Amino acid sequence: MYTKPDILELYDKAIRINKSCPDHRRAFDYWMQHNNKAPEQSLSFDTETTGISFGVPSMLHIGNTDIKVYNIKVFGISLAIPTRKRIVLIWARLGTDLFDEAVKLLGICGQKVAHNARYDLRVCKINSIKITEETHCTLTAARIYWDRRQRFGLQPLCEIICPELSDWELAVKSESRRIKSKYTRAGYPKGYINYSFISDKIMAEYSMIDSFLCLMIHCMIHPRMQDTYEEVYTREQKVLKLALKMEQQGLQYDCRKSLIEERKFNKKAVILEKQLYKIAGEEFNIKSPAQVLSILLKLKIPVKLITADSELSTDKNLLEPIVDHKLWKNEKGLLFLETLLNIKAIYKQVYSYLIPLRKRAMYNNGKIYCNINATDTRTGRTAVTDPGLQTIPRLISRRKRKNPIRSCFICRPGYWNYHFDYAQIEMIFYAVLIGETRIIDAYNEGRDIYTEIAQFTCSEEDLEYIRKTLGDPRQQLKHLSLAVLYGAGVPGTAKILQMPKDRAASLLAGYLEACPLVVEYRNQCKHELYTKGYVEDFFGRRYHIEPGQAYKAPNAVVQGSCAQILKIALIQINEYLETSSDRARILIPEHDEFITERPSADRDTEILFCRNVVSAMQNIKQLTDRRLKIRVDVERTKTNWEAKKKLEIS
DNA sequence: GCATGATGCTT
DNA sequence: TGCGAGCATCATGCA
Numbered sequence: 001m002y003t004k005p006d007i008l009e010l011y012d013k014a015i016r017i018n019k020s021c022p023d024h025r026r027a028f029d030y031w032m033q034h035n036n037k038a039p040e041q042s043l044s045f046d047t048e049t050t051g052i053s054f055g056v057p058s059m060l061h062i063g064n065t066d067i068k069v070y071n072i073k074v075f076g077i078s079l080a081i082p083t084r085k086r087i088v089l090i091w092a093r094l095g096t097d098l099f100d101e102a103v104k105l106l107g108i109c110g111q112k113v114a115h116n117a118r119y120d121l122r123v124c125k126i127n128s129i130k131i132t133e134e135t136h137c138t139l140t141a142a143r144i145y146w147d148r149r150q151r152f153g154l155q156p157l158c159e160i161i162c163p164e165l166s167d168w169e170l171a172v173k174s175e176s177r178r179i180k181s182k183y184t185r186a187g188y189p190k191g192y193i194n195y196s197f198i199s200d201k202i203m204a205e206y207s208m209i210d211s212f213l214c215l216m217i218h219c220m221i222h223p224r225m226q227d228t229y230e231e232v233y234t235r236e237q238k239v240l241k242l243a244l245k246m247e248q249q250g251l252q253y254d255c256r257k258s259l260i261e262e263r264k265f266n267k268k269a270v271i272l273e274k275q276l277y278k279i280a281g282e283e284f285n286i287k288s289p290a291q292v293l294s295i296l297l298k299l300k301i302p303v304k305l306i307t308a309d310s311e312l313s314t315d316k317n318l319l320e321p322i323v324d325h326k327l328w329k330n331e332k333g334l335l336f337l338e339t340l341l342n343i344k345a346i347y348k349q350v351y352s353y354l355i356p357l358r359k360r361a362m363y364n365n366g367k368i369y370c371n372i373n374a375t376d377t378r379t380g381r382t383a384v385t386d387p388g389l390q391t392i393p394r395l396i397s398r399r400k401r402k403n404p405i406r407s408c409f410i411c412r413p414g415y416w417n418y419h420f421d422y423a424q425i426e427m428i429f430y431a432v433l434i435g436e437t438r439i440i441d442a443y444n445e446g447r448d449i450y451t452e453i454a455q456f457t458c459s460e461e462d463l464e465y466i467r468k469t470l471g472d473p474r475q476q477l478k479h480l481s482l483a484v485l486y487g488a489g490v491p492g493t494a495k496i497l498q499m500p501k502d503r504a505a506s507l508l509a510g511y512l513e514a515c516p517l518v519v520e521y522r523n524q525c526k527h528e529l530y531t532k533g534y535v536e537d538f539f540g541r542r543y544h545i546e547p548g549q550a551y552k553a554p555n556a557v558v559q560g561s562c563a564q565i566l567k568i569a570l571i572q573i574n575e576y577l578e579t580s581s582d583r584a585r586i587l588i589p590e591h592d593e594f595i596t597e598r599p600s601a602d603r604d605t606e607i608l609f610c611r612n613v614v615s616a617m618q619n620i621k622q623l624t625d626r627r628l629k630i631r632v633d634v635e636r637t638k639t640n641w642e643a644k645k646k647l648e649i650s
Numbered sequence: 651g652c653a654t655g656a657t658g659c660t661t
Numbered sequence: 662t663g664c665g666a667g668c669a670t671c672a673t674g675c676a
Contacts, residue, residue, distance in 0.1 A: 184651095288672055289656055316658070348658060352670055379666060381661095388668040391660040426661080482661085486665040495664080548662090555665040559661095563666095591661045591667090 030162055031087055031212075037219065038082035041110030044215035045102075047123045048076040048207055050194045074127045075196040077102045078207035080215040089212055091204035106131050113218040115139050115154050115210075118240055118374070122247065138214055140236045140375045141221045144229050144541070154213055161217060165209070172198060172206035232541060232564075236375055239567050242574055243372040243382070246588060250367035251389070254408045254640070258358040261404040262350055269346045272339050279336045286343055289314045299333050308495070316341065321498045325469070349393070353405045356387055372588070379556055380541070380563040382589050390590050407642035416600050416638045418584075418647075420613055421593040423631040424449060425565070429538075429558045430485050432626055434521040444629070450478045457514040462507055470497065480511060484518060485558065487551030525553035537561040538622050562592065565620060570594070572616040582609050600638065610634050610649045 050073045079090040079102055092098035106112065107130040114120040117137035124131055142152040146160070158166040172195070180193045195203065225233040277283045280299070284291040292314045296306060305322055306312055322328050323337050360368050373383040384390045393403045411417045427449060431439035442452040454463065454477040466473045476497060483496045494504035512519055528535050529547040535557055536542055541564070543556040570589060573596075577584055582605075584598035594617075598609060614632045623630060637644035 285672080287657095287670085290672080314657080344658085348670085352659075352668095356669085377667070381666065383667055385668065388660085391658090391668060393659060483664070487663065488665090489663045492664040551663055552665065559666060593661090 030165060031216065038087075038215060039111055039219075039222070042113060042215075042218075043079055043081045043105070043110060044113035044211045044218060045080075045106060045120065046078045046114065046207060046211040046214060047074050047120050047129075048078070048195055048203070049074055049123055050196045074123055074129065076203065076207065077106075078204075078211040079105065080208070080211040082215065087212065087215070089208035091200075091208050093200060093203075103129050108132060111136065113138060113214055115214045115217070118244055121240075121244055125244075125248070134237065136218060136222065137237070137240060137375075138217045138221065140240065141225050141233065142217065143375050144232055144236065145221050145224060154210065154217075157217055158213055161220065162213075165213065168209040168213075169206055171202055175199070175202050229541075232539065235564075235567055235571065238571050239374045239382075242570055242586070243374045246586060247369060247372050249585060249587060250364065250369045251587060252410045252412050253357060253361035253366055253368045254410045255358050255361050255366060257404075258354055258361070258408045261408070262354045262358070265346045265350050265354070269343055269350070272343045272346070276336065276339045276343060279332060279339070286340065287347065292340065296336075299330070299336060301328060301330075301333055309491075316344070317495055317498065349403075349405065353392065354408075357405070357408065360387060370588075374567070377563075379543070379559040380567075381559060381591070382563070382566070384588065384590075389588060402642055404642070407640045409641040411638055411640070412597060414599055415597045416606075416636055417587070417641065417644070418596045418598060418610060418613070419593060419633075419635040419641075419644055420596065420610075420617060421633040421635070422562075422565075422617065423633055425562055425592050425630050426485070426558055427481060428628065428630060429561055430554065432628065433554070433557060433561075434515075434517040436515060436517050440628075443631075444627075448474065450474045450481065453477050453481055457511045458507070459510060462510065465499075465503065466497075469499070480507070484508075484511060486555050489551075521554060522550065525557075526550040529553060537564070539564045561622075565622065566592065568620050568622075569617040572619070573613055576612050576616050580609070580612070584609060595641075606636075607649050610647065614649065 074094060076091060076093045077099060078092070079088075081088045081090070090098065090102060092102040106124070110133060112131055112133050112135040114135055114137060116139040117135045121131060121135060123129075138157075139152055142157055146152070155166060155169060158168075175198050176193075176195065179197050183193050183197075273286070276286065280295045282295075284295055286292065293306070293312055296314070297303075303312070305327055306314065306318055308315060308318055319337055319341060323334055323341065326334060328334055328337070357368060368387065368389075370384050370389050371386045373385060377383050392405055392409070394406070395401065395403055424443070428440070428443055430436075431443070431449075438456065439449050439452065442449050451474050454473050457477070458466070458473070463473055466476050470476050479496050480493065483493055486492075488496065490501055490505045490508060493499075493508050494501045497504060497507070499507070525535050526547060529545055529550050534542040534544045535553045537557045537560040539561065541560060543553070543560060545552050545556060566589060570586065573586060573594065577586070582598055584596055587595045587597055589595075594613075596613065598606075614634065617632050618629055634647045634649055635644040636647045
């Protein structure tokens, strides 16, 4: 058995930087003054690394060669260990005895604490550092305890908790800048310099305070988590682990197919570019809004056509109607706009998706890894970054064709992918929230809610107008309903539905008149914001919003509640998978959808698997309490995401 | 080199 | 009076 005193003894023999560091003295004083009590057998830690991207090696550009460097390496660990009488801070650099002891300590005793634990746990895993106990995350706790309006890096948190200690990272920041510019001047490539270049003295002062603050924050918040937010907090703890697991699985990506599509797009783009320059009479940078505007003005487009909020703009939503409804009486001009929109759509596909995704996959044997951020958003939604896999296009805009990007995401050999999608969950939650029984009833009886909404909110005249100028009324009413939920006013409605303001105003007025509960709920929110300063979601989680921005409240409550449901579902699906013999895995969450994979098997077990997942998604107390059975659509594919087909399981 | 604005993709 | 939550790209202006 390894105990704390061992490392403390070792520490006594090691460098004693804290004796001479004023920052540390201030930190100790602060701790003693506020008499913070740390949980028994706890310690906080922080890892210092030489790189920050996961799954993607950093690239060094040296001369004409690109060199791949897998450089996410721990080069140091700092610990803050509370003992009965004092708090011991340790900075241990890779290669020292102290480092080895620190690693051992992480592996055995007591409760661990880290700020943004997901990151540190990931780093430790990659570097084969074992962390046995549950790790608490101060970032997660801070997000829950305060509200989600602000960022909660360690420094901003410090401003809230202990402003007198909040300038501890200045030295390391300025040193980092100094070294970077020195090496850059000497011709070293970008990204070559990291914190491991900084002297041990400065690094130690910085890093020890870092983990100390983390411990202090934990001591302050954790008891309150247990009192008030136990359910929410333990849920986030579980999701944290699952996010880590999903991040490390990666998604299969077909680089060859991607490259082929890329070339097709580029070929088209070259032709279109030539056409565009010919019409314009000169070459210009199509990616620059300013240059596009000047060309448009040169072609003498009526200024009011491209004006939004009294400012000139080249926004797609502004330009598209001009082409679609021939609002500009100029054949050449319309051709210009049409070509421009097509080129921009192609650029989007190629530069935002195809190229970045392919590059990532190429360096990782056809796998794409991402960051799954389960806590760090205002409403508690899960965000996926680096790359942002939640925004892969469904259709190519303007052409309304199936998008080739989705066909590049392929199933692993021998596996099927299953997509589980909550049907219209946000609208239903909204209906429940405001008590709109007409929508709930329609949903429960299996009717389409937007068709229903269209019937009781629109006059015949409006419906006729929509049908004539915009197309399918159901789709438009869906847009309108969501816009209302998001708090859009007349200008917003006009923009979303691409109609004149007076028409939008009457449509919106009709909608609100037919749904008085919408207005009533908005007023209720406003009242709560004025009296209490926050609104609560179905889980008792609070959203602090300025009363002046009350229009944001309904959306926060709905989106927040849905995010919680998704998290509960994630945990329950995982629980099922762990007990089943399916060898199935959750690949990634996408707002109101889960993508999973499972080895191919016969139809019976497949249906059973789907039913179990679906029931894990439906059997949620907060749903059943409200007599809600949210429909879950299941789709499956054995090739790629674009080819997925609906699967009936009932 | 960095911050900011404009734009566009998702739900 | 009012356009929710995200992420990613590129151009531009400033230091």
